[in-house]
Amino acid sequence: MRSEGKMIFVTGGVMSSIGKGIATASLGRALTSRGYRVNALKIDPYVNVDAGTMNPFQHGEVFVTNDGAETDLDLGNYERFLGVDCRQYSNFTSGAVYQAVIEKERAGEYLGETVQLIPHITNEIKERIYYALSETCSDILIVEIGGTIGDFETPPFVEAIREIRIERGVENTLFMHVIPIAQASPWGEMKTKPTQHSVRALLTLGIQPDVLICRTSVDLPKEIRRKIASTCGVPVEAVIEASDVEEIEEAPLLFEREGVGDLVVKRMRLPKQEQVECGKWEEMTHRLKNPKRTVEIAVVGKYTEHGDAYLSVKEALKHGGIANEARVQIRWIESDELTEAENLSSRFEGVGGMLVPGGYGYRGIEGMICAIRYARENRVPYLGLCLGMQCMVIERARYAGLAGANSSEFDENAPHPVIHLMDTQDREGDKGGTQRLGLYPCVLKPDTRAHAAYGQARIEERHRHRYEVNNAYRARLEEAGLVWSGLSPDESLVEIAEASDHPWMVGSQFHPEFRSRPLTPHPLFVKFIEASLEWMTVAP
Numbered sequence: 001m002r003s004e005g006k007m008i009f010v011t012g013g014v015m016s017s018i019g020k021g022i023a024t025a026s027l028g029r030a031l032t033s034r035g036y037r038v039n040a041l042k043i044d045p046y047v048n049v050d051a052g053t054m055n056p057f058q059h060g061e062v063f064v065t066n067d068g069a070e071t072d073l074d075l076g077n078y079e080r081f082l083g084v085d086c087r088q089y090s091n092f093t094s095g096a097v098y099q100a101v102i103e104k105e106r107a108g109e110y111l112g113e114t115v116q117l118i119p120h121i122t123n124e125i126k127e128r129i130y131y132a133l134s135e136t137c138s139d140i141l142i143v144e145i146g147g148t149i150g151d152f153e154t155p156p157f158v159e160a161i162r163e164i165r166i167e168r169g170v171e172n173t174l175f176m177h178v179i180p181i182a183q184a185s186p187w188g189e190m191k192t193k194p195t196q197h198s199v200r201a202l203l204t205l206g207i208q209p210d211v212l213i214c215r216t217s218v219d220l221p222k223e224i225r226r227k228i229a230s231t232c233g234v235p236v237e238a239v240i241e242a243s244d245v246e247e248i249e250e251a252p253l254l255f256e257r258e259g260v261g262d263l264v265v266k267r268m269r270l271p272k273q274e275q276v277e278c279g280k281w282e283e284m285t286h287r288l289k290n291p292k293r294t295v296e297i298a299v300v301g302k303y304t305e306h307g308d309a310y311l312s313v314k315e316a317l318k319h320g321g322i323a324n325e326a327r328v329q330i331r332w333i334e335s336d337e338l339t340e341a342e343n344l345s346s347r348f349e350g351v352g353g354m355l356v357p358g359g360y361g362y363r364g365i366e367g368m369i370c371a372i373r374y375a376r377e378n379r380v381p382y383l384g385l386c387l388g389m390q391c392m393v394i395e396r397a398r399y400a401g402l403a404g405a406n407s408s409e410f411d412e413n414a415p416h417p418v419i420h421l422m423d424t425q426d427r428e429g430d431k432g433g434t435q436r437l438g439l440y441p442c443v444l445k446p447d448t449r450a451h452a453a454y455g456q457a458r459i460e461e462r463h464r465h466r467y468e469v470n471n472a473y474r475a476r477l478e479e480a481g482l483v484w485s486g487l488s489p490d491e492s493l494v495e496i497a498e499a500s501d502h503p504w505m506v507g508s509q510f511h512p513e514f515r516s517r518p519l520t521p522h523p524l525f526v527k528f529i530e531a532s533l534e535w536m537t538v539a540p
């Protein structure tokens, strides 16, 4: 246990979606590369107890940790950039804080007191931050506060970090505010007023930012930096330009070039580190930016219109590309639009591989099944993730003559429920946090594609699903060409299925995308991209 670590608090101003999560992760990466133990925590001011019940259309992907927390997608960025495993305590919401305080109140923990926003809610917030700091044994814990300063929901969190500054002192805390620099007027003049107003809003809550991260699509001229510095009360070297990058992996390098690392080390009086990581991140970024080949992958999903709904899948495909020195281009295909009557070859022409990601509910499923049939018949490399594996099993069952085969999630009265809820599962219970969540072990069958990809017999992967392959159909589907190449250690659950009559068709009940990182790409994605590149050279 160690709780003397330092804390950097990241807030955002003016508007959302300006890349605060990437800024947090990039700062973390820059400091990690300098040899510090860095971890990150995300606070979400919304009232949901966790992200698990939110629609990906509204909030993007739900990221799942090893210990089964359903979290904000920024945790995925932290894990990928920092190389850490986040945990349940790495993300909390207003809902979780209020729930905990109300439960304590009911249990009589505050007996006799009036339970109030200050100090009870703020104390709960502070306790959670200190807990994460000590559990992660961090030299530096970066705490990102979701939303924007000025939102109705953020003041209790800002008050909590203000108090932490007083409790821990100036050297042990740093306030970083991320803001967009507006370009207005027909000739693109830069406007700093929104920046100034946002800093003023933060000041009214008692916080003077130490560093300003200025998001901009053009270079920040010196006089603009000086103006921001003097109007916002920060030294000019603490006005950091964070311009748009083509690949987010470039952002930590950009931060270093802007001097953020030196600034933080000096300002927080961090001890100089011996063990500096030599250029691994730079080397990876160089490979990413200089691919030898390009491969296009069709992602057939049901939330393709929201850019972040499949964030980890997108990133994991990119990592698979890095390992194969290839640029992966994604062709997003809305499964809703695919029908059996359509000739799919024009949709999939030129793609090297097809991926069907996770999802819930019947909409778009028949389109996914059509796409999978196309991949099977045309020998297109295929990777199915969770729902994508379940659809692959349904498609195979129908192909094998089991008419009307389906998942009982989509058709409760399906004549052949090849995917179903097991008898041991609760059918009526609460929706929040009740799925099969987090890390589970899986044993791989020798001489399968799965085994060849991992190069080991036992693995652990992250899950988020309710339905399972129906064991009553296992033998029948094996006869029809499926191989159950990954099973739970007691063999009661199918974890990976693959096709024996196809060059590379693999589906996993788990979500490998959550464990893929730019420095350690996931083996299934590496092999899938390899198979797709290979297929491109032989495809008709």
Ligand code: GLN
Binding pocket: 357, 358, 359, 360, 361, 385, 386, 387, 388, 409, 464, 465, 466, 467, 468
């Ligand atoms: N809806 C499916 C289930 O609950 C798949 C879930 C997923 O793809 N994450 O089992």
